[in-house]
Amino acid sequence: MSAALIEIDRIAKSFDGGRSFAVREASLTVPAGTFVALVGASGSGKTTTLKVINRLIEPDRGEVRIEGMPVAKIEAPVLRRRIGYVFQGIGLFPHLRISENIGITPKLLGWPPPEIAERTREVLALVGLPETYLARFPDALSGGERQRVAVARAIAARPRIVLMDEPFGQLDPVIRDAIGSAYRALHEQLGLTTVMVTHDVQEAVLLADQIVVMAGGRVAARGTPHALMASRNDPDVSALMDMPRRQAERVRAVLSDAGNGDG
Amino acid sequence: MDERVAEAVRVLPHYLSQHVLLSACALVLGVLLGLPLAVLAVRYPRLRWPLLTVAALIQTIPGIALLALFYPLLLGLSALVAPLLGKGFPALGFLPSVLALTLYALLPILRNAVAGLSGVNPDVIEAANAVGMTPRQRLLWVEAPLAAPVVMAGIRTAAVWTIGAATLSTVVGQTSLGNYIFSGLQTENWLLVLFGCAAAAVLALVTDQLLGLVEIGATRRNGWTLAAGLAGLAVGTAAALTPLLGSPSGRYVVGAKNFSEQYILAELIAERLEREGATAQLREGLGSAVIFRALASGDIGVYVDYSGTLWTNVMGRRDAPPRAVMLRELSRYLADHDHVEVLGALGFENAYVLAMRRERAKELGVTTIADLAQHAPQLALGSDIEFLSRPEWSALRGAYALDFRSERSYSPTFMYRALAAGDVDVISAFSSDGRIAAQDLLVLADPRHAIPAYDALILVSPRRSADPVLRRALAPLIGAIPVERMREANLMVDRSTDPVVPREAARFLAALVSPEAAGAKPP
Numbered sequence: 138m139s140a141a142l143i144e145i146d147r148i149a150k151s152f153d154g155g156r157s158f159a160v161r162e163a164s165l166t167v168p169a170g171t172f173v174a175l176v177g178a179s180g181s182g183k184t185t186t187l188k189v190i191n192r193l194i195e196p197d198r199g200e201v202r203i204e205g206m207p208v209a210k211i212e213a214p215v216l217r218r219r220i221g222y223v224f225q226g227i228g229l230f231p232h233l234r235i236s237e238n239i240g241i242t243p244k245l246l247g248w249p250p251p252e253i254a255e256r257t258r259e260v261l262a263l264v265g266l267p268e269t270y271l272a273r274f275p276d277a278l279s280g281g282e283r284q285r286v287a288v289a290r291a292i293a294a295r296p297r298i299v300l301m302d303e304p305f306g307q308l309d310p311v312i313r314d315a316i317g318s319a320y321r322a323l324h325e326q327l328g329l330t331t332v333m334v335t336h337d338v339q340e341a342v343l344l345a346d347q348i349v350v351m352a353g354g355r356v357a358a359r360g361t362p363h364a365l366m367a368s369r370n371d372p373d374v375s376a377l378m379d380m381p382r383r384q385a386e387r388v389r390a391v392l393s394d395a396g397n398g399d400g
Numbered sequence: 401m402d403e404r405v406a407e408a409v410r411v412l413p414h415y416l417s418q419h420v421l422l423s424a425c426a427l428v429l430g431v432l433l434g435l436p437l438a439v440l441a442v443r444y445p446r447l448r449w450p451l452l453t454v455a456a457l458i459q460t461i462p463g464i465a466l467l468a469l470f471y472p473l474l475l476g477l478s479a480l481v482a483p484l485l486g487k488g489f490p491a492l493g494f495l496p497s498v499l500a501l502t503l504y505a506l507l508p509i510l511r512n513a514v515a516g517l518s519g520v521n522p523d524v525i526e527a528a529n530a531v532g533m534t535p536r537q538r539l540l541w542v543e544a545p546l547a548a549p550v551v552m553a554g555i556r557t558a559a560v561w562t563i564g565a566a567t568l569s570t571v572v573g574q575t576s577l578g579n580y581i582f583s584g585l586q587t588e589n590w591l592l593v594l595f596g597c598a599a600a601a602v603l604a605l606v607t608d609q610l611l612g613l614v615e616i617g618a619t620r621r622n623g624w625t626l627a628a629g630l631a632g633l634a635v636g637t638a639a640a641l642t643p644l645l646g647s648p649s650g651r652y653v654v655g656a657k658n659f660s661e662q663y664i665l666a667e668l669i670a671e672r673l674e675r676e677g678a679t680a681q682l683r684e685g686l687g688s689a690v691i692f693r694a695l696a697s698g699d700i701g702v703y704v705d706y707s708g709t710l711w712t713n714v715m716g717r718r719d720a721p722p723r724a725v726m727l728r729e730l731s732r733y734l735a736d737h738d739h740v741e742v743l744g745a746l747g748f749e750n751a752y753v754l755a756m757r758r759e760r761a762k763e764l765g766v767t768t769i770a771d772l773a774q775h776a777p778q779l780a781l782g783s784d785i786e787f788l789s790r791p792e793w794s795a796l797r798g799a800y801a802l803d804f805r806s807e808r809s810y811s812p813t814f815m816y817r818a819l820a821a822g823d824v825d826v827i828s829a830f831s832s833d834g835r836i837a838a839q840d841l842l843v844l845a846d847p848r849h850a851i852p853a854y855d856a857l858i859l860v861s862p863r864r865s866a867d868p869v870l871r872r873a874l875a876p877l878i879g880a881i882p883v884e885r886m887r888e889a890n891l892m893v894d895r896s897t898d899p900v901v902p903r904e905a906a907r908f909l910a911a912l913v914s915p916e917a918a919g920a921k922p923p
Contacts, residue, residue: 214533217532224527231521231546232542245537
C-alpha cells in the first residue's frame with residue numbers, strides 16, 4: 138500500500154458548544170489511489186469527518202493533513218480548488234450553462250479560456266454526456282444527467298482527491314447503479330483518491346476498496362469489504378455489514394419462489 | 401388650448417427635470433445604501449432584525465413629516481460644520497428632499513435584497529464554497545445573479561414610491577411635479593392638481609415598465625432585454641434632465657408661502673427681475689416658519705412677509721404697537737439679528753381678522769370681537785391650517801377670553817366654503833383676501849388691538865442686500881399696491897368661476913406699477 142495521502146488525526150467537532158459531539162475522536166489515513174467509503178447510521182459523524190478534509194467544516198480539535206501538510210495552513214478556497222467535491226444536493230449553478238458549471242474551478246484557478254473549453258469537452262465525454270449539452274442550462278437536464286455534470290465539475294481541474302457526500306442518494310436505483318459503476322471506472326482511469334460517505338452498505342461494498350464503519354463519532358471498524366463482511370468482532374458492525382448479504386438472500390428466495398410458481 | 405393648461409405645459413420641462421433629478425438621485429442612493437446593508441444583514445444575522453426594523457419604522461413616518469424633519473436637522477448640521485468649512489450648506493430644497501426620499505426608498509430595496517439573498521438555494525451556496533470561491537466571488541458570481549430578480553422587484557417598488565413621494569418635496573422648497581398639486585390645491589385649480597398627478601403617474605409607470613424590462617432581462621439572462629431596459633432608462637433620464645443644462649439655474653430665488661397672494665407676489669417679483677434681464681426661480685409652498693429661516697440662511701433671496709407675523713413669530717413679541725413704531729423696530733431687529741433687510745412695504749396690509757357672514761352677524765348683533773366673545777360658546781370657528789398654533793390666536797383668545805364651541809382647520813379655500821355653507825360661524829380671514837368682498841363678509845373690529853399690523857414687506861436675504869439689480873427691479877413696487885388692487889388680484893385667482901393662474905394676476909399688478917407691461921404703452 139502506498140503512503141498516506143490524507144491523514145485525519147484525532148479530530149473532534151461539536152456543533153452545540155461542547156454539549157454533544159458529532160465527531161468525538163476520529164482518525165483515518167487514506168492511501169493515495171484508494172476508494173474509501175464511510176458508512177454508519179445517521180449521526181455517526183461520517184459527513185463531518187468528510188467535510189473537515191476540504192475545510193467545509195473546521196474541527197474543534199485534531200488536524201487534517203494532505204501529503205503531510207496541515208490543511209488549516211492552506212487558505213480554504215485555495216485548498217478546495219484542489220479537491221473535487223460531489224454531494225447529494227448536486228448544487229449546479231442554475232444561472233450558468235453546463236460548460237460554465239464544469240469550467241468553474243479551472244476558471245477560479247486562472248486557466249486560459251481555450252484550455253478550459255477543451256477540458257470541459259473532455260470531462261463531459263468522460264462522464265458519458267454528449268457535447269450538445271455544453272450550451273444547456275441545468276434545468277434542461279434529468280436528475281441523473283445533472284449528477285454526471287456534478288462529477289464532471291468535480292474532476293475538471295484534475296484534482297488528485299475527490300470527496301463525495303451521499304453523491305447518488307437522490308437518484309433512482311437503476312441510474313444510481315450505472316453512475317456508481319461509471320464513477321468507479323473513472324476513479325481507476327484517472328488514478329483518483331476518493332472518500333465517499335454513504336448510508337447504503339451495498340453501494341459501499343460494490344464500489345470501495347476500503348470501508349470505514351463509523352458509530353457514535355468514532356471509527357468502529359475499517360477494512361476491505363470482504364474482511365468486514367467476514368468479521369464477527371463487533372455485533373453493531375456485523376449487523377450493518379450483513380445487510381447486503383441478507384438482502385441478496387431475500388432477493389434470491391423471491392426469485393426461486395417465482396420460478397417454482399411458474400413451473 | 402385652455403390658458404391654464406398652456407401655463408401648466410409651459411413649466412412642465414422645468415418641473416419634470418427637477419422631479420426626475422430628485423427621484424433618480426434618491427433611488428441611486430437608496431440602491432447604493434440598501435444593497436450593502438442587505439449583504440451585511442445576510443452575512444451577520446444579528447444585524448438583520450435591527451436593520452429591517454429601522455427601515456420599516458422610517459416607512460411609517462408620513463412622507464411630508466420626514467421631509468419637514470430634515471429641514472431643522474440640516475439647519476443644525478449646517479451651523480455645526482459652517483465654522484469648519486467656512487460656509488454651511490443649503491438646508492432647504494434638494495438636500496433634505498433627496499435624503500428623505502433615499503430613506504424612503506431604503507425599505508423595499510433592503511427587504512427584497514435580504515429576501516433575495518437569503519432565498520438562494522443552500523445547495524448552490526455549498527457548491528460555490530466547495531468549488532473554491534471566496535466569499536466575494538460567491539456574492540458576485542452566484543448570490544447576486546440568483547437574487548437579481550427579487551432585488552429588481554424591490555428597486556421597482558422603490559422607484560414607484562420615490563416618484564410618488566417626490567411630489568411632497570415642494571413643501572421644503574424643492575421644485576417637483578408636486579408644485580402643480582400644491583399650487584393647484586391652494587388656488588382651487590383642480591385641472592392643475594390633476595395635471596400634476598397624471599404627470600407623476602405617467603413618469604412612475606414608464607420608469608416601472610423600463611425597470612421591468614431590466615428585471616426580465618436579469619431573470620432570463622437575456623442580454624438584449626437587459627440592455628434595452630437600461631438604455632431606455634438612460635435615454636429617458638437624460639431627456640428629462642436636458643432643461644437643467646439649457647437654462648442656468650435661476651440667479652434669484654424668490655420664495656412664496658402656500659397661499660394665492662404669495663404665489664402672485666412671487667410671480668410679480670420674478671416678473672420685475674426678468675424685466676431687468678435677470679433670471680428668477682420660484683420656491684413655492686413654503687411654511688411660515690421655514691421661509692424666514694430660508695431667507696436668513698440665503699437659500700432664497702427675496703420674498704414677501706407680513707410685519708405682524710415677523711413681530712410675533714421671529715421677534716417673539718406679544719404687544720401690538722402702532723404701525724410706524726413696529727416697522728421701525730422690526731427693521732432694526734431683523735438687520736441686527738439676522739442681517740435681513742426690509743426693502744420696503746408694498747402698500748397694503750394682510751392682517752389676520754375674524755370674519756362672519758353679514759346676516760349671521762346682524763342676527764347675533766355682533767360687530768366687534770368683544771361682542772363675539774359673549775356668543776362664542778355657541779359658535780364654531782374655522783381657521784387656516786396654522787392659525788390655531790400661531791401667537792396671534794393666543795393673543796386674541798387672551799384679550800377677549802374667546803372660547804368657541806369647536807375649532808376646525810381648513811385649507812383657505814375650504815375655509816371660505818365652510819363659512820358659506822354654515823359649517824362654521826366665524827373664520828380667521830386675511831384682510832387682503834378678495835373673497836371678503838366677494839362673499840360680503842363682515843370683518844369684526846378689534847377694539848383692544850390684540851392683533852398687530854400686518855404690512856406686506858419685501859425682505860431681502862443677507863447675501864442679496866447689496867445687489868443693485870434687485871434694488872432697481874423691486875424699487876417700483878414699494879408703496880405701489882393698494883389693498884383694493886391686491887384683493888382684486890387675489891380674487892382673480894381664488895374665484896370659482898373663470899379663475900386665472902397666479903402669473904396672470906401678477907401681470908395685472910405689474911401693469912399698475914409700469915403701465916407698459918400691459919402693452920398699453922403709448923407710442
